[in-house]
Amino acid sequence: MAEDDTLAFSVRTRSREASCPGCGTVSGRVHGGYRRRLADLAVSGQKVVIDLAVRRFLCPLAECTRRTFVEQVDGLTERFARRTPSLRRALERIALALAGRPGSRLAGHLSVPTSANSLLRLVRRLPDKRTGAAPRxxxxxxxxxxxxxxxxxxxxxxxxxxxxxxxxxxxxxxxxxxxxxxxxxxxxxxxxxxxxxxxxxxxxxxxxxxxxRFHLWKNLCEAVEKCVAHKCLTEPTEDTTADTAVVKAGTTVDDVPELMEGLRVIKRRERHAAVHALYDKGVQIDVIAKTLGLDRKTVRRYANASTPDDASCGTGSRRYGQVHSYSPYLYRRWNEGCTDAARLHAEIVELGYRGSKRTVRRHLQEIRGSGKPAPDKPRELTVRKATWLITAHPDKIDESNALKLKQLLARCPELDAVASRVRSFASMMAERRGSDLDDWLTSAEQTGLKPLCSLARGLRQDFDAVAAGLTLEWxxxxxxxxxxxxxxxxxxxxxxxxxxxxxxxxxxxx
Missing domain, CATH: 3.30.420.10 (Ribonuclease H-like superfamily/Ribonuclease H)
Structure with missing residues (x-):
């Protein structure tokens, strides 16, 4: 019988006896009966309702705790259930795959409407998975x-x-x-x-x-990025040669004028000193973050860094990398006298830039702090690009990028040493030669570069696990x-x- 969009089937059982679920005794003594309405899977896009007549039997066994019981139809009914087992299993699969609201929407499209809360209750009723022994x-x-x-x-x-x-x-x-x-x-x-x-x-x-191994390679790339960030990425000019002479004239890096170091380096040193002044006294990271007004992750980074250079956060976001494509325009406008970052941001937005004013301001901060005109030719390599050139697979580097890498390594012996360690590590990882790990760590420490030495120190603390990761298939x-x-x-x-x-x-x- 069809009622609007619902198919209703009126049925009854034909058996004259049933087994008691309490004691298993078969009984044919009918106590009474009633009708059950069960929702079932849809047919041809229409809801299905089964109107089932069932009987209640008397248990003949006096010792049984059940006096009466209702007959059940295998595969069709369950105690107190208003859905057939097939519909219940289908809704459980929907709930596990899509959770509440998305599952409820899908069930409505399949003509078995139910609420989000009902689906969640079905999930909670599922038997929990019990684990005995752990896997090998x-x-x-x-x-x-x-x-x-x-x-x-x-x-x-x-x-x-x-x-x-x-x-x-x-x-x-x-x-x-x-x-x-x-x-x-x-x-x-x-x-x-x-x-x-x-x-x-x-x-x-x-x-x-x-x-x-993925995390090991990621740790190596982060160390390479820090090495690149502290090295020159442009061809040496007369100004940089003069700056180098000033550095060589002193005895330590601390003697270099603050303007030459840049505002970021100054800020990094101040934060590193402030964090360690509290952290070395045993103050918790949460307390330090509230005291200095910094994020917990920032405080943790400075606390775990032995020197200010180790706390460098690298190249920033991808949006920061996009601003480099507008460097020629920004540098030209800067030299023309327009030094307002907000105005420059508005101009490059009209050219297609989608970054923030803060990113543009940070991009121009080094030029503003140096007090010198912007370079006529912006640097060809960013820290991110140089890091990629050093860590990328040689087959993925085209001829133009290979030439840039060759020129970079030729003018910067420190980065040439870094690239050599990257190639040897990649070979060791690809060929599963974990036995060579100790030799690689020694060679990384011999470079004298703080990021590589810090990486080597961390890998030595976890030496056995790292060696196993570079040896086993897992x-x-x-x-x-x-x-x-x-x-x-x-x-x-x-x-x-x-x-x-x-x-x-x-x-x-x-």
Whole structure:
């Protein structure tokens, strides 16, 4: 029978007896009956409702705790359910894939309408996944529950790609407790996080820790970027030659006039001194951030840097890199007498620039601080571009960029040494020659460059895991892929993804 957009089927059972769910005794004594309405999967775009007549039976066994019971139809009914099992399973899959509101919209299009809250309740009723022993090869990584504030940890079986568990934070104590409760891990893949390293050493000291190669290469590129930022990227001119003579005339770099150092260097030194004046006394990072009016991440960067140069944050954002294409116009207008950054920003916006006034002001800050005219020819290489030339695969560098790299290394022996260490590290990583790590660290320290020495010092502290990462086949690629998948699940949650619900969606969804 069709009612508007709904197909209603009126049916009844034909059996004359049923088994008691309490004791299993078969009974044919009918106590009464009633009708149940069950929603089922749609047919030809129409909702389906089954009007089912069921009977209530008396249990003949006196010792049974149930006096009466209702007959159930296999594959069609469940206790207290208003949906068929097939519809329930379909809605569970939709809820796990799309969460509440998106799943509710899709269910409406499939003619099985339900609310977002109903879908979330279905997810919460699903049986939790219980883990006995840990997988032989384990992968761990953190993900943001609230970026910059609250983080969780995802645990993965690296051999099968199966999600094993999700932990509510990323502390060493939580992961160590999980590893003690789930013994059996022989290999643990992780990033360079010290908390995970400490947890594995504490809970399963016999396990082999493997540092991810992607993070090792990223650490090397960051060190190269710092080296490039402190070296010249343009051809030497008469002015730079004179400046070099002034530097050589003194005994230390601190004797160089502040105007030649630039405002950024001065500010970096002041912040480094202010942070360490409190940090060395045992003051917590949060307190230092509130006292100095800085972000916690900025304070942590300066606290972990032994010198002001180590605290350099590199080249900035991509938007900052876009302003270099407008350098010829900005330099020409500067030399014509227009030194107002806001006005210059408005002019290049008309030419297609999409960055901010602050970016333009920062781009011109070095020229303003030097008191000299802007160069007629802007530098050809930015820090970002020079870093890419040094760290990119040779097959990806065309002839013009190869010439720029050759000229850069020819006039800067320090960067030539950096490029040599990058090539040897890339060869060691590609050929899985972790046994050469100690020799590479020694050669990096011999360059005398602070970023490379700092990198080598950090890798020595995690030597065994780094050597294993450069030798074994395992890496954290599968874990990183699941972290990206978690971000999509969080977006679908629309703020409703509390940890319990988020954990079920991460573990149970396909």
């Amino acid at each position: 090869v384990l992968g761990v990584d953190d993900f943001a529950l609230k970026k910059g504030h609250v983080y969780g940890t995802i645990v993965l079986d690296m051999e099968t790609g199966e999600r094993v568990d999700v932990l509510p934070d990323r502390t060493a104590e939580t992961l160590a407790a999980w590893l003690r409760a789930h013994p059996g891990a022989e290999i643990v893949c992780r990033d360079r996080a010290s908390a995970y390293a400490e947890a594995v050493r504490t809970a399963c000291p016999d396990a082999t820790q493997v540092a991810d 890496n954290s690629g599968k874990v990183e892929g699941n972290v990206n998948r978690v971000k999509r699940i969080k977006r679908d949650g629309y703020g409703r993804a509390g940890f319990d619900l988020l954990r079920r969606q991460i573990i149970l969804s396909d």
